[in-house]
Amino acid sequence: MRSGSPRLYGVYLGGLLGPFGAGVVVAMLPELAASYGTSPAGAASSLTVYLVPFAAIMLVSGTLGERWGVVRTLRFAYAAYAATALLALVAPWFWLFLTARGLQGAANAFITPLLLAQLAAVTPRDRLGRALGLFAAMQALGHTTAPLVGGLAAELSWPWAFAGIAVTALALAAAPLPADPAAGERVDWRSVVRPSVVPGVLVLVGWGCLSGLSFLVAFRLEDVFELSSGPRGLALTVFGAAGFLTARLSGAYADRFGPVAALATGLLGGGAVVAVLGLAGSLPVLVAAWAAGGVVAQLISVGTNTLVITRAGAARNGAISVVQALRFLGMACSPLAFTGLYHADPRLAFLVPAAVLVAATPILVRAR
Structure with a gap:
C-alpha cells in the first residue's frame, strides 16, 4: 500500500496526536497552576502522569491489541483519548485533571505501537524505512507544535487546547484504517521480548x-546565554523542526544501507552532538548542534523501529510496544540521571551521555 493511500492518512495523523497531547501542557503550566491554585511544580506533574502509564x-x-483486533483497539483508543481530553477540559479539581491526563497516556499506549505495526504490515520491505521515517516526521511535528499551540490557547483559555485534541481524536476514530493483517499464531511473552532486547536497550x-536532554539545553540557554523563556522555547523547537524535515531522508538512509547502519550513525552522531552542546561557547553553535541532534535522533528512531520490525516476525506488535515503552522510559530517566551532574559540572552533564552514546555502538555491532 502506498504512503499516499487514504487509509494511511489516519495512521500518520495518529502518530502526531500522541506527542502533541503529551507536550501541549508545557507552555501552559503557569495558567494551569493559577487555575487550580497549585504550584508550578504541581502543574508540571501533568506531564509526568501522562508519560508514566503511557x-x-x-x-x-x-x-493485547493484536489479540483484541488492531483496528477495533485503535478506534476504541481514539475514542477514549477524546473522552479523557474532554474530562481534562471540564475538570473542576486538579486531582481530576491529573486523572484525566493519566488516562490519556494510557489510551495513547494503545495508539502509537499499533499504528507502527499497521504501517509495517502494509508497507513493502524495501520501502519500510521511508514509511517509518514519515511516521517519525509526524511525531516530531507533534512534539514541535504542541508547546506553540498550547501557548496560543493559554493566551485565550487553556481548555481550548483540549477541545481541539478531543475533536481531532474523534475524527481519527472515524477515519479509514488498513484492515487487520491475517491472523497468525499466538505468540508468547518470550517471543515478544527476545527480538526487542537489543533495539530496546539502544533506543x-x-x-x-x-x-531527553532538552531540559539541560534549556538550563544552558539560561545560565550561559541568559535567554528568557520566549527565545529559549524558540531555540528548543529547532530539534523537532530539524527532525521533521529530515525524517524521510533518515528512512531512505535505512532502506539503502540497512537499519543497523542507520542506528550506528545515529548513536555516533548523537555522541558528537551532545559533546558539542556541552562545550559550545557560542549561541549559534549550540542551536545548530541541537538542530543536528534532531536529525540524528530520527536515525536512531527509524533504525530501531526498522530493526525490531524486521526481526520480530509474528511477534511484531508486542515487540514494537516494548521498544516504544523503553524509549519513553529513557526520556523519563534522563532528568534523574543528569541533573545532579549538571549542578556539579555543566560540561560533565553533557560529556557523560555523549560517551554513553558512543559506547553503545559496539553493542549494536556485536549483536548484529
Whole structure:
C-alpha cells in the first residue's frame, strides 16, 4: 500500500496526536497552576502522569491489541483519548485533571505501537524505512507544535487546547484504517521480548542521552546565554523542526544501507552532538548542534523501529510496544540521571551521555 493511500492518512495523523497531547501542557503550566491554585511544580506533574502509564502499559499494549483486533483497539483508543481530553477540559479539581491526563497516556499506549505495526504490515520491505521515517516526521511535528499551540490557547483559555485534541481524536476514530493483517499464531511473552532486547536497550540509551536532554539545553540557554523563556522555547523547537524535515531522508538512509547502519550513525552522531552542546561557547553553535541532534535522533528512531520490525516476525506488535515503552522510559530517566551532574559540572552533564552514546555502538555491532 502506498504512503499516499487514504487509509494511511489516519495512521500518520495518529502518530502526531500522541506527542502533541503529551507536550501541549508545557507552555501552559503557569495558567494551569493559577487555575487550580497549585504550584508550578504541581502543574508540571501533568506531564509526568501522562508519560508514566503511557510507558508502562506499552509493555503489553501491542500484544493485547493484536489479540483484541488492531483496528477495533485503535478506534476504541481514539475514542477514549477524546473522552479523557474532554474530562481534562471540564475538570473542576486538579486531582481530576491529573486523572484525566493519566488516562490519556494510557489510551495513547494503545495508539502509537499499533499504528507502527499497521504501517509495517502494509508497507513493502524495501520501502519500510521511508514509511517509518514519515511516521517519525509526524511525531516530531507533534512534539514541535504542541508547546506553540498550547501557548496560543493559554493566551485565550487553556481548555481550548483540549477541545481541539478531543475533536481531532474523534475524527481519527472515524477515519479509514488498513484492515487487520491475517491472523497468525499466538505468540508468547518470550517471543515478544527476545527480538526487542537489543533495539530496546539502544533506543533507551539514545532517547535518554539525546532527546531527553532538552531540559539541560534549556538550563544552558539560561545560565550561559541568559535567554528568557520566549527565545529559549524558540531555540528548543529547532530539534523537532530539524527532525521533521529530515525524517524521510533518515528512512531512505535505512532502506539503502540497512537499519543497523542507520542506528550506528545515529548513536555516533548523537555522541558528537551532545559533546558539542556541552562545550559550545557560542549561541549559534549550540542551536545548530541541537538542530543536528534532531536529525540524528530520527536515525536512531527509524533504525530501531526498522530493526525490531524486521526481526520480530509474528511477534511484531508486542515487540514494537516494548521498544516504544523503553524509549519513553529513557526520556523519563534522563532528568534523574543528569541533573545532579549538571549542578556539579555543566560540561560533565553533557560529556557523560555523549560517551554513553558512543559506547553503545559496539553493542549494536556485536549483536548484529
